[in-house]
Amino acid sequence: MRWKRMAAPLLFLTPAMLGIIVFKMVPILQGVIDSFFQYSFINQKTYFSGFQNYIDALTDPIFLNSIKVTMIFNIIVNPLQVLISFGLGLLLMIRIKGQTTFRTIHLIPITVSFTVACILWGVLMNPEQGLLNSVLNLFGIPNQQFLFDKAQALPSVIGIATWKGVGYWALFFISGLEEIPSQLYEAAAIDGSGPWNTLIHITIPQMKRTVLFVVVSDTISNFLLFVPAYILTNGGPEGSTDFMMFEIFKNAYTYSNVNLASSMIVLLLVIMLAVVGIESMLLGGRDE
Amino acid sequence: MKVNVESLPFDKMFEAIEVRLGAKEDSIDILLVDAPMVANYTAKGYLADLYSYVGEKSKGNITETSLGAGTIDGKLMALPLNSSTVNLYYNKEIFKEKGIEVPPENVDERWTWEKVVDVAKKLTYEKDGRQIYGLCFEQIGRPYQLLPLAQSLGAEEFVNKDGSKTEGYTNSEEMVKACQFYYDTFNTWNISPRISADDAVSYFTGGQVAMFIGGPWQIPSMTEAGMDFGIAPHPYFEGGEVVTPTGSWYVGVSNYSKNKEEAAKFVEFITTNDDACQMNYDIGKNLPCNIHVLEAIDNDSAYESFPDNSMKLAVYESINTAKARPQMAGYAEWQSVMEKTYSDIMNGSNPKEALDLAVAEIDKQLEKYKK
Amino acid sequence: MKKLLSILLCICLTAGLTACRKNNEDIQEAGNSVELNFLVMPDIEKVSDVFKEYEKKIQL
Numbered sequence: 018m019r020w021k022r023m024a025a026p027l028l029f030l031t032p033a034m035l036g037i038i039v040f041k042m043v044p045i046l047q048g049v050i051d052s053f054f055q056y057s058f059i060n061q062k063t064y065f066s067g068f069q070n071y072i073d074a075l076t077d078p079i080f081l082n083s084i085k086v087t088m089i090f091n092i093i094v095n096p097l098q099v100l101i102s103f104g105l106g107l108l109l110m111i112r113i114k115g116q117t118t119f120r121t122i123h124l125i126p127i128t129v130s131f132t133v134a135c136i137l138w139g140v141l142m143n144p145e146q147g148l149l150n151s152v153l154n155l156f157g158i159p160n161q162q163f164l165f166d167k168a169q170a171l172p173s174v175i176g177i178a179t180w181k182g183v184g185y186w187a188l189f190f191i192s193g194l195e196e197i198p199s200q201l202y203e204a205a206a207i208d209g210s211g212p213w214n215t216l217i218h219i220t221i222p223q224m225k226r227t228v229l230f231v232v233v234s235d236t237i238s239n240f241l242l243f244v245p246a247y248i249l250t251n252g253g254p255e256g257s258t259d260f261m262m263f264e265i266f267k268n269a270y271t272y273s274n275v276n277l278a279s280s281m282i283v284l285l286l287v288i289m290l291a292v293v294g295i296e297s298m299l300l301g302g303r304d305e
Numbered sequence: 306m307k308v309n310v311e312s313l314p315f316d317k318m319f320e321a322i323e324v325r326l327g328a329k330e331d332s333i334d335i336l337l338v339d340a341p342m343v344a345n346y347t348a349k350g351y352l353a354d355l356y357s358y359v360g361e362k363s364k365g366n367i368t369e370t371s372l373g374a375g376t377i378d379g380k381l382m383a384l385p386l387n388s389s390t391v392n393l394y395y396n397k398e399i400f401k402e403k404g405i406e407v408p409p410e411n412v413d414e415r416w417t418w419e420k421v422v423d424v425a426k427k428l429t430y431e432k433d434g435r436q437i438y439g440l441c442f443e444q445i446g447r448p449y450q451l452l453p454l455a456q457s458l459g460a461e462e463f464v465n466k467d468g469s470k471t472e473g474y475t476n477s478e479e480m481v482k483a484c485q486f487y488y489d490t491f492n493t494w495n496i497s498p499r500i501s502a503d504d505a506v507s508y509f510t511g512g513q514v515a516m517f518i519g520g521p522w523q524i525p526s527m528t529e530a531g532m533d534f535g536i537a538p539h540p541y542f543e544g545g546e547v548v549t550p551t552g553s554w555y556v557g558v559s560n561y562s563k564n565k566e567e568a569a570k571f572v573e574f575i576t577t578n579d580d581a582c583q584m585n586y587d588i589g590k591n592l593p594c595n596i597h598v599l600e601a602i603d604n605d606s607a608y609e610s611f612p613d614n615s616m617k618l619a620v621y622e623s624i625n626t627a628k629a630r631p632q633m634a635g636y637a638e639w640q641s642v643m644e645k646t647y648s649d650i651m652n653g654s655n656p657k658e659a660l661d662l663a664v665a666e667i668d669k670q671l672e673k674y675k676k
Numbered sequence: 677m678k679k680l681l682s683i684l685l686c687i688c689l690t691a692g693l694t695a696c697r698k699n700n701e702d703i704q705e706a707g708n709s710v711e712l713n714f715l716v717m718p719d720i721e722k723v724s725d726v727f728k729e730y731e732k733k734i735q736l
C-alpha cells in the first residue's frame with residue numbers, strides 16, 4: 018500500500034539521483050581511493066601506498082602555504098561577501114524610481130563568466146596601462162602593481178571575487194526579504210520601532226535560514242576558488258595567491274601526480290566540511 | 306583525409322597535453338613536443354614509436370643531431386619540425402631618434418650585455434604619453450630564453466648526472482648572478498616592461514621597444530607591421546662565453562591515437578619532405594633541420610637579401626654557440642617551477658631566495674621519478 | 677485521440693528523417709575517412725599551409 022504512494026515521487030527523483038551519483042559521488046569515491054595509491058613512472062605501475070600521499074602533502078611547504086592562503090582568503094572574503102550582499106539586498110528592496118535599473122546593473126556580473134571577468138579585470142589592473150591606475154593617477158596616486166605585488170595580489174583577487182559574487186548572493190537575500198510578512202513590519206511600526214531596531218529584531222531573525230544558506234554556499238564556492246589563480250596570477254607573486262585548488266590542479270596536470278592531488282582534495286574537503294559544520298552550528302538552531 | 310589544426314597558447318598547450326594524454330584520450334593524434342620534453346613524454350607513455358612508419362630516406366633528410374634528439378633508447382619517438390636560435394632585433398627608428406649607433410652585424414663584434422644595458426638605459430624614455438623601453442626579451446620568464454644568461458657566466462649543469470637533484474646546480478652562483486641581472490632589468494634599471502611572453506612581440510612591433518631579444522620566427526610579424534628593423538648577434542657577458550638558446554619543436558604521434566599509421570605518415574611528410582620543409586621555412590622563417598633547405602639558405606642567391614640573410618647568422622649560431630636545455634625526465638616540473646620563479650624575480654623577489662625555494666620545490670617533485 | 681495520433685506521427689516522421697540523414701552523412705564521412713587532430717601553438721599554426729599541402733598530396 019505505501020509502495021504505491023512512494024512510487025511516483027521515487028520515479029521522479031531517480032534521474033536526478035542517478036546524475037548526482039554518477040557525476041558527483043563516484044568521482045569523489047574514486048578520488049579518495051586514488052589518494053591511497055601511487056604511480057611509478059619507472060616501473061609503469063600503480064601500487065598501494067597507504068597514507069604516504071597525505072604525509073607528503075602535509076610536509077610540503079608549498080601545500081602548507083596554500084592552506085594558509087586559502088584560510089586567510091576565506092576568513093576575509095566570506096563575512097565580507099555575506100555582509101555586502103545582505104546590505105545590497107536591503108538596498109535593492111527600497112521602493113524608489115529606477116529600482117529595476119539598479120537591480121539589473123547588479124545582475125550583470127553574474128552573467129559574465131568568471132574566466133572572462135578575470136581577464137577583463139586583469140586588463141583593468143594592468144600596472145603600466147590599466148584603467149584603474151589611470152583613475153588613481155587623476156588623484157595623484159602613483160601606478161599600483163595590483164596583481165604583481167606580493168601584498169596587493171590577494172586583496173585584488175578578493176576584490177574581483179566579491180565584485181562577481183555579491184549580486185548573486187543578494188538575489189537570495191532579496192527573495193528571503195520578500196518572504197517576511199509585512200504584518201511584522203506594520204506591528205513594529207505601531208510599536209514605535211525605528212529602522213535600526215527593526216533591522217536587528219525583525220529582519221535578521223526572520224532571515225536566519227537564508228543567511229545560513231548563503232553563508233554555506235558562499236563558503237563552499239570560495240574554498241573551491243581556482244579561476245583567478247589560473248588565469249591571472251599563476252599562484253604568485255611568491256605564492257601569495259596560491260589557493261589549494263590551484264595546487265591541486267598543478268599537481269594533477271603539470272606534475273602528472275593525480276594520486277597526490279587526490280589526497281590534497283580529500284584534505285580540502287575535510288577542512289571545508291569542518292568549516293561548514295561550524296557555520297551550521299552557529300547559525301542553525303531552531304526556527305523561531 | 307583531413308588535418309584539423311587545434312591551436313592553443315604556449316602554456317595552455319602544454320597543459321592540454323598533460324590533461325588529455327594523461328587521461329589516455331584519443332582526441333589528439335599528433336602533437337608538438339618541445340625538444341627537452343621528448344624524454345618526459347616517453348617516460349609517461351604519451352608517444353608512439355615511429356620506427357616502423359618512417360623510411361630511411363626520410364631520416365637521411367634531416368641533420369643527425371636533430372634526429373638523435375628525437376630518439377630515446379633507440380626508439381624514434383618524435384621528428385624535428387624546426388630548430389631555433391635567438392638574435393638581437395632592434396628598432397632603427399628609436400636608435401635614430403636618440404642618435405645612438407646600432408649594434409654591429411658581425412659576430413666578432415657582437416655587443417656584451419653590459420653594453421646592451423648601457424644603451425638600453427639611454428633608450429628608455431617617454432614619448433607622446435607612451436613608454437619606450439630599451440630592452441625586452443621575447444620569451445619573458447621562460448628557461449629557453451634565460452638559461453643562456455647563466456650559461457654565458459659559466460653555468461654548465463642545471464641538474465645532477467641522473468637527473469634527480471637540482472640543489473647546487475639550478476641555484477648555483479652563476480645562476481644567481483644571471484637572475485640578478487634579469488631582476489635588475491625590471492627593477493633596478495627599469496629598462497624592460499613587466500609583461501607576459503605572449504605580449505612581448507607586439508610591444509616590439511608596436512614600436513615600444515628598442516632592442517628585442519627574439520627569434521627569426523617573429524620576422525614575419527615585424528615585416529607585416531612595416532617595421533624598420535635590424536638584426537644583430539645575441540649578446541654575451543663580458544669575459545664570458547657566447548651562448549645562444551636553441552631547441553626545436555618536435556612532432557610526435559599520440560600513443561592513444563586511433564590513426565597511428567596515417568598520423569605517422571603525416572609527421573614524416575612535414576618534418577622530412579624537402580618541399581614541405583622548404584615551405585615551412587619560407588612561410589615561418591623557422592630554422593630548418595632539413596639538410597637540403599639548410600644548404601639552399603647558405604648557397605642560394607634568393608636568400609641574399611634582408612631579412613633572409615639573417616638565416617646565415619642563425620645557422621652560424623646553431624653550429625657554434627648554441628647550448629641546449631637540460632635533459633631530464635622531470636623537465637616539465639623543472640620548467641613549471643622555473644617559470645614561476647622567473648616571474649617572481651621579475652616582480653621583485655630576491656633572486657637568491659627565489660632560486661633556493663625553487664630547487665627545494667623541484668627536488669621534491671623529482672622524487673617521483675626515483676622510486 | 678486524433679490529435680495525439682497526429683502528434684505522434686509527426687514525431688516519428690521527424691525522427692526517421694533525421695536518422696536517414698545521419699546515416700547518409702556517416703556513409704559520406706566513412707568515404708572521406710581519416711581525420712587527424714593536430715595540437716599546436718600559434719607560432720606553428722602560422723605554417724598550417726604546409727599541412728594543407730599534405731592533404732592535397734594524399735588526394736592525388
